Amino acid sequence: MNKRSIKGQAALEFLTTYGWAFLVILIMIGTLAYFGILSPGKMLPNRCNFGTEFQCLDYQIDDTNNEFRLRMKNAVGEAIDVTSMTVTTESTTALTCTPPANPTSWKSGDINDLVWSSCTAFGGLIAGEKGKVLITIQFNTVASGSAYTKETQGEVFSTVV
Numbered sequence: 001m002n003k004r005s006i007k008g009q010a011a012l013e014f015l016t017t018y019g020w021a022f023l024v025i026l027i028m029i030g031t032l033a034y035f036g037i038l039s040p041g042k043m044l045p046n047r048c049n050f051g052t053e054f055q056c057l058d059y060q061i062d063d064t065n066n067e068f069r070l071r072m073k074n075a076v077g078e079a080i081d082v083t084s085m086t087v088t089t090e091s092t093t094a095l096t097c098t099p100p101a102n103p104t105s106w107k108s109g110d111i112n113d114l115v116w117s118s119c120t121a122f123g124g125l126i127a128g129e130k131g132k133v134l135i136t137i138q139f140n141t142v143a144s145g146s147a148y149t150k151e152t153q154g155e156v157f158s159t160v161v
Contacts, residue, residue: 041130050154054137057111061160063127068097068116070135070156074106079142081105083149086136087116091124095133105142125160132157 048056058071097116125131
């Protein structure tokens, strides 16, 4: 045997060994992804994000009772009148709910429990999995009147119960 063929055989064995190891790693990652262990949505914490106008204190996406509950604090700094509150999801399936009664003259610092009831199919959200509900609130300050409507948007990302 010549020296050149021995070096070629060693290089081929090296590449084959690492090729098998790489293939095993790919199979393991594929298996973990198939069983949902690598699902980033399961690893993310529950959260409720709004602008500075409102403080989100508690929330629940309740598929059992077909309700979406939200406890919020008026952080606008003055009394407001809420003109509309709507909820949607990112899914193509529409989320239709009976909205809560709009709090009239919601005083600064007051806390309100808002419940959207009779929700249909929760816009494709599945119980036991994480889901995102998008909320749009239109309001005006009592001092400025209804001619100066403002809008704020928020989101709740939580496990559907």
